[in-house]
Amino acid sequence: MSLEKTMTLARTVSLETTQVISKTLSQVPVPPLPEWINRFMAGSNQYGANAFDRSFIVLGLTMYMVGLVMVASSSIPVAERIFNNPFHFVIRHGIYIGLSLAVAGVALQIPMSWWHKNSSYLLGFAIVLLVTVLLIGRSVNGSTRWIVLGPITVQAAEPAKLFFFCYLSAYLVRRREQVMENLKGFIKPLIVFGVMAALLLLQPDLGTVIVMFVTTFGLLFLAGAKLWQFIAMALVGATSLGMLAYFEPYRWRRVTSFLDPWQDPFGSG
Template identity: 35%
Template sequence: MNQPFSKKKRFSFFENIDNLFVVSVALLLMGGMVMMTSASMPVAARNFADPFHYFYKQGFAACLGLIVGFLFFLIPTNFWEKLGILTALIAIGLLALVYIPGMGLEANGAIRWVDIGPLPTIQVIDPARFLLIIYIAGYCFRQQKQVEMTFLSLIKLMIFILPACILLLLQPDFGSTVVLLAIVASLFFVAGFKFRYFFVLLLSLASVFWLLVYKVQYRLDRITSFLDPWADPLGDSYQLVNSLIAIGSGGWFGVGLGESMQKLGYLPEAHTDFIFAVIAEELGLIGVVLIIGIYALLIWRIFSISLHAMKHNRVFQGYFAFSVGIWITAQVVVNIGVNMGVLPTKGLILPLISYGSNAMTMTLITLFIVLKIGCENPVIKANRRI
């Protein structure tokens, strides 16, 4: 008698790991640590008298993400769907913490961090985004018929998404708001939202975007300054101009690892928002193409895992992986676009490469769950066949 998951271990989760997915994550993680350290050494030495300050913090965050991510990998993925509305409530609660007196921390004009006693500071958008992705994927799975038939399904979802967006805009975090709404719009389209409703949704989002930009002067300045950065190179376009100088200085093969000039105080946020410019300067066009190629490989594998899951009626898992794919794609495209001057500054980091301890930990945890979805797909397929 054939027994699924017997001693033969033919369908062991660990035997069905997506190798290309793992390789792409590993390459980005290791390469990112090298480039983040290179980009951050001048500012770390200046602010903390230790050039490896950010390396230690990022390394700890990566180790934490790998450990917690592996523990989450051991949990069956249908567990996350069962959490239901609880994930949205926790996410909104996290986003609201920054407004509690004594807890919210301000940096660079934004209140995005929470100080919880002896614990490290937390940038609340990172765990909140993870929870909201679970909720959005679960909602589209549970309300599949309504999503396909009525506009009311979107209104019901926005009961929880809209407060999250408002809390993000108040921080302010316009970039994360745009990414969150992009996830909602993309997933509804995949879930079968009627095209006429989808058109109304896109028109509504475009109207909201225009109002948010037009009514807030600094956002309008960001939008207009990238159109002609050389018109105000020492003002609103300062970051972009120095980013373009860094990219242009790299040539084909770069100036060499650790040899960037722009990171020496000329390019603000060289180890976070503008690390791509440092990569282009130090590794040149060849290095840039390699990095983009690895991201393309990772994104391809994420969407492949999503498609495989949906083909085998694992709808929630497919929606979750698809949402993660949209999130990673949006951050990569926007970050690179901002660095190259084809998009206005948004403050979105490059996943697995830019410095950001909370982002690093949550990105790895999220990718472990996507990996688990990929591992479950052939296992469940084989189990059904037996």
């Protein structure tokens, strides 16, 4: 079997697997949701917003609860020693959960067509955020990643990453034929990625760059880009990330500690 046929088969299997997982999750028995959530969901569908599966809501809430328990179990002694309140970090994390649920509720009321239509504006806002954090952001341990908004600290890379994925998804829907047949169509989103990656590396934030690179690679794969383009992208990406890690001592220590944690068990290991 040729590599092109293998890639096509892999895309087909990926899509079919996603459909099977979605169908399986929809068949999992889910406990009844509170009435106010049901009304919220009905209102969402009434105004043409995104339909969503109750199973995913339950999974998301479960992850929230597990995260809250983990924060509590790991932070109570530290909070007691520093703030004389063992639940300081638990309360703060709970506030963040409430805010995130409110934002999610607003986002679910927005039709998918709105995200598609305004993806270019969202990308522009993402770039503005990344430039702003470099100019007025708060620096911690040599990294400038946070914008302070009163009592709230926002990591600019998180909304910027989301808006970039909105833009990329909309671009691949609009220009899928160009991505599949034209090198220019394949390179355009990579140029946008390169600009955002450069801004992120100035913070520096290599972790977010890696997440964005892998996600971009996957989306282009699903969009049907050619095999040689993937090979070139993988080689350039792996070489660039390797050089970025090797020439920055603290990043390279993380790599060596991962490969041999007993080399420095009480430090980086």
